[in-house]
Amino acid sequence: MNILLVGAGLSGAVIGRELAEAGHHCRIIDARDHVAGNCHTERDPETGVMMHVYGPHIFHTDDQGVWDYVNRFARFLPFQNRVKTTAQGRVYSLPVNLLTINQFFGTTLRPDEARAFIQSKADTRISDPRTFEEQALRFVGPDLYEAFFKGYTEKQWGCSPTQLPASILQRLPVRFNYDDNYFFHRFQGMPAEGYTAMVQSILDHPRITVQLGTPYSPDMAEAADHVFWSGPLDGYFDYRLGRLGYRTLDFERFTYAGDYQGCAVMNYGDRDVPYTRITEHKHFSPWETHEGSVCYREYSREAEPGDIPYYPIRLVQEKALLDQYVQLAQQTPGVTFVGRLGTYRYLDMDVTVREALETANTVMTAWREAGAVPTFGKSPS
Numbered sequence: 001m002n003i004l005l006v007g008a009g010l011s012g013a014v015i016g017r018e019l020a021e022a023g024h025h026c027r028i029i030d031a032r033d034h035v036a037g038n039c040h041t042e043r044d045p046e047t048g049v050m051m052h053v054y055g056p057h058i059f060h061t062d063d064q065g066v067w068d069y070v071n072r073f074a075r076f077l078p079f080q081n082r083v084k085t086t087a088q089g090r091v092y093s094l095p096v097n098l099l100t101i102n103q104f105f106g107t108t109l110r111p112d113e114a115r116a117f118i119q120s121k122a123d124t125r126i127s128d129p130r131t132f133e134e135q136a137l138r139f140v141g142p143d144l145y146e147a148f149f150k151g152y153t154e155k156q157w158g159c160s161p162t163q164l165p166a167s168i169l170q171r172l173p174v175r176f177n178y179d180d181n182y183f184f185h186r187f188q189g190m191p192a193e194g195y196t197a198m199v200q201s202i203l204d205h206p207r208i209t210v211q212l213g214t215p216y217s218p219d220m221a222e223a224a225d226h227v228f229w230s231g232p233l234d235g236y237f238d239y240r241l242g243r244l245g246y247r248t249l250d251f252e253r254f255t256y257a258g259d260y261q262g263c264a265v266m267n268y269g270d271r272d273v274p275y276t277r278i279t280e281h282k283h284f285s286p287w288e289t290h291e292g293s294v295c296y297r298e299y300s301r302e303a304e305p306g307d308i309p310y311y312p313i314r315l316v317q318e319k320a321l322l323d324q325y326v327q328l329a330q331q332t333p334g335v336t337f338v339g340r341l342g343t344y345r346y347l348d349m350d351v352t353v354r355e356a357l358e359t360a361n362t363v364m365t366a367w368r369e370a371g372a373v374p375t376f377g378k379s380p381s
């Protein structure tokens with residue numbers, strides 16, 4: 001079969017690879033001039049630092065299959081994300097752990113004592129937290145919530161944490177020990193040569209053709225037996241029901257001769273600091289040495305038409321609109337909607353890879369059951 005994949009990010013690359021290995025011909029287009037979507041990395045020409053061009057991406061997973069898969073295509077080096085936050089004039093360790101608690105409250109609590117202490121601050125009347133704020137008040141209490149989460153979240157999402165789902169905060173652990181690893185997954189690392197090299201290697205297959213700088217046009221789909229769409233779900237339908245809300249990010253780049261902040265990610269919890277965090281990219285590759293440094297001040301705002309969509313907002317009104325688009329998608333034969341933008345979800349990279357592998361498998365099973373066979377040797381249209 002001749003397959004068109006729109007978008008050369010992780011979803012498109014993994015699905016394309018699975019299909020190509022099964023004998024199908026894949027044409028992958030991307031409007032941008034690089035592969036890897038928002039996990040694109042490139043070396044800064046001035047300093048040689050490997051830049052996470054669209055913001056920090058750290059690969060972490062509990063999924064052995066996904067870990068094995070990405071290690072087929074890139075050499076991963078150990079990396080542990082140790083985030084700090086500046087709030088109320090002081091620097092603290094994140095995610096909230098025993099050091100954070102003891103520093104913040106000026107205590108010397110041991111794990112059991114800290115657990116009891118935080119429990120005494122938590123609002124235990126909230127039995128089933130539904131919103132971000134309820135989740136925070138239930139698990140860390142008002143002081144830590146105000147210092148670390150309220151202002152940051154207002155800046156990041158542009159709305160009150162009372163409007164956001166608890167699931168956003170559930171991404172972060174609270175620990176009653178000194179473990180300051182941001183993620184708790186078994187496997188965590190960074191591809192030594194960056195994500196773009198990894199995605200290029202996934203795409204390096206004789207039955208895959210990649211065309212960059214190539215926006216989608218509907219006539220391309222007519223020439224294909226099946227389309228995988230990893231662009232925005234509403235964009236496929238020309239936004240005919242309205243636009244799904246996204247947050248976009250602006251990065252203010254600056255350089256520094258030396259070590260600017262001593263860590264990869266410094267969050268800013270205070271509402272009156274306009275940016276959410278500063279990332280210093282050379283610290284994402286701790287095995288490299290660079291004299292100079294490149295940092296991004298990261299600002300979040302509502303995405304306008306033409307902006308790069310980053311985070312799906314998924315408030316109540318978006319969810320209603322999403323349901324309508326999902327219905328349209330289900331009534332669109334021959335097109336499979338995939339990935340963060342195609343399914344309008346906040347997806348980590350490991351989940352993206354797992355879902356891409358499963359989608360490829362499901363779709364190929366359906367083709368086999370329908371009697372469609374791979375077209376070995378035929379070039380893509």
Ligand code: UDP
Nearest residue numbers: 085148149150152153156168169171172267
């Ligand atoms: N968050 C916060 N303060 C922080 C870090 C995170 O309030 O210092 C909240 C914020 O709402 C954010 C969410 O927790 O959107 C999830 O954080 P994560 O670090 O997973 O966000 P990402 O790196 O994906 O932007």
